[in-house]
Amino acid sequence: MKILLVGSGGREHALALKLKAGQTPVELFAAPGSDAIGELASCLPLGIEDIDGIAAWCAAAGPDLVVIGPEGPLVAGLADALRALGISVFGHDAATARLEGSKSFAKNFMQRHGIPCAASGTYTAFEAAEATIRTWPLGYPIVLKADGLAAGKGVVLAESRQEALDTLRSFLSGAFGEASRTVVLEEPLVGMELSLHVLVDVTTDHLRYAILPSCQDHKRLLEGDRGPNTGGMGAFGPIPFLRPEDLERIRTELVEPTLRGCQQEGLVARGVFFLGVMWTSAGPKLLEYNVRFGDPETQVLMELLDENLAELLLEVAEGRLSHETVRIKAGCAIAVVLAAEGYPESAKKGVPIEIRAPCCTVIHAGTRKVQERWTTHGGRVLNLTTLASDLTAARALAQADFDEVSWPGMQLRRDIGLRAQRHAEARRSVQDPW
Ligand code: AMP
Numbered sequence: 001m002k003i004l005l006v007g008s009g010g011r012e013h014a015l016a017l018k019l020k021a022g023q024t025p026v027e028l029f030a031a032p033g034s035d036a037i038g039e040l041a042s043c044l045p046l047g048i049e050d051i052d053g054i055a056a057w058c059a060a061a062g063p064d065l066v067v068i069g070p071e072g073p074l075v076a077g078l079a080d081a082l083r084a085l086g087i088s089v090f091g092h093d094a095a096t097a098r099l100e101g102s103k104s105f106a107k108n109f110m111q112r113h114g115i116p117c118a119a120s121g122t123y124t125a126f127e128a129a130e131a132t133i134r135t136w137p138l139g140y141p142i143v144l145k146a147d148g149l150a151a152g153k154g155v156v157l158a159e160s161r162q163e164a165l166d167t168l169r170s171f172l173s174g175a176f177g178e179a180s181r182t183v184v185l186e187e188p189l190v191g192m193e194l195s196l197h198v199l200v201d202v203t204t205d206h207l208r209y210a211i212l213p214s215c216q217d218h219k220r221l222l223e224g225d226r227g228p229n230t231g232g233m234g235a236f237g238p239i240p241f242l243r244p245e246d247l248e249r250i251r252t253e254l255v256e257p258t259l260r261g262c263q264q265e266g267l268v269a270r271g272v273f274f275l276g277v278m279w280t281s282a283g284p285k286l287l288e289y290n291v292r293f294g295d296p297e298t299q300v301l302m303e304l305l306d307e308n309l310a311e312l313l314l315e316v317a318e319g320r321l322s323h324e325t326v327r328i329k330a331g332c333a334i335a336v337v338l339a340a341e342g343y344p345e346s347a348k349k350g351v352p353i354e355i356r357a358p359c360c361t362v363i364h365a366g367t368r369k370v371q372e373r374w375t376t377h378g379g380r381v382l383n384l385t386t387l388a389s390d391l392t393a394a395r396a397l398a399q400a401d402f403d404e405v406s407w408p409g410m411q412l413r414r415d416i417g418l419r420a421q422r423h424a425e426a427r428r429s430v431q432d433p434w
């Protein structure tokens, strides 16, 4: 099967490894890929947003499947352009990708379809938003969200009125260009956050999906969930204390209404939805939609998945998903992010990496090979990923590798999964305080 993978990060390296590991022989191409992905694929000199260039390559090369990793090209209409050429694409059309590309569109969608979520309002005028903040009735922190894509930096949890007003002013004056000229103000939700990925194949005449294992990401830079927000410092899954009946609630209260809503509104969905969920004292509430796989959640999911990924994604792309449940390996998987000095504000590039004899799989998220030596080339540089019998064992395996990979200034969290491990050991459920 000839496959083009769009993207270049850790998510795409993990997808590339899994695509090549299935029974189906895969001839893999990547746009643009990376030096690590280049060990598995032919990398094309095409950027992820180069819709014309990617379409021209597909028209000439005729891949059997295109898998689009990041949200940017989905929102920009890459999938639409390729489908217009008759190419099978795993990834949503632009109309469906608005669920991630516009927070106000997503919130209105949730409200139209009765999906439990935080109360919110959408603003484009400073005065109206300012008046709301001055009489804010929903408690602190006030959650401010830039409407559009802002490279993971468009959400601020403001602890004070002043911080909220400063953020509002900066957003509306174009801190993220057009993406922040509309702002959503939202009620803060308290609870346990989880990532739920669902493979979706929805058209006006059918609705099929397969739910993947629950994961938990760790957004804060520092141990104990302190420090600035990042793209994610590590993840594990499945969450050990999430019972089948809890997942059933998420399925009936969040997943099914979303997919029926897409169907009613004529939003064709052929790809993955990644629901950001907060399990509150009132049960699961939807924080946000992503229309792509999470990073580093994908690294965890690829460890757990016991399927031929190329065939599975092709089924979705061709609108013939036959799996209601996908085969999942027993145990628990973990991904620990090794980040560059200075991340998340900046990242020190070009630092040589020492890789000794790790037992974990080493996923490359931001590296470059310079004279046969791997060097840092991004914020999140490498991920250590592994599967073990349970969360405690998975954490121990990752821990054992922390000295096997290093470079000066490397940052990592040694507590990925620790809070969940303790919660499970204390026999607490998801209903108990987190
Ligand atoms: P997003 O960029 O939409 O993924 O949001 C980034 C993070 O902000 C989420 O992963 C949550 O941790 C947090 N967040 C978003 N909305 C809320 C909310 N209403 N209440 C509390 N935290 C939130």
Ligand code: GLY
Pocket: 217, 231, 232, 290, 293, 294, 295, 296, 297
């Ligand atoms: N790990 C969170 C994300 O991919 O958005």
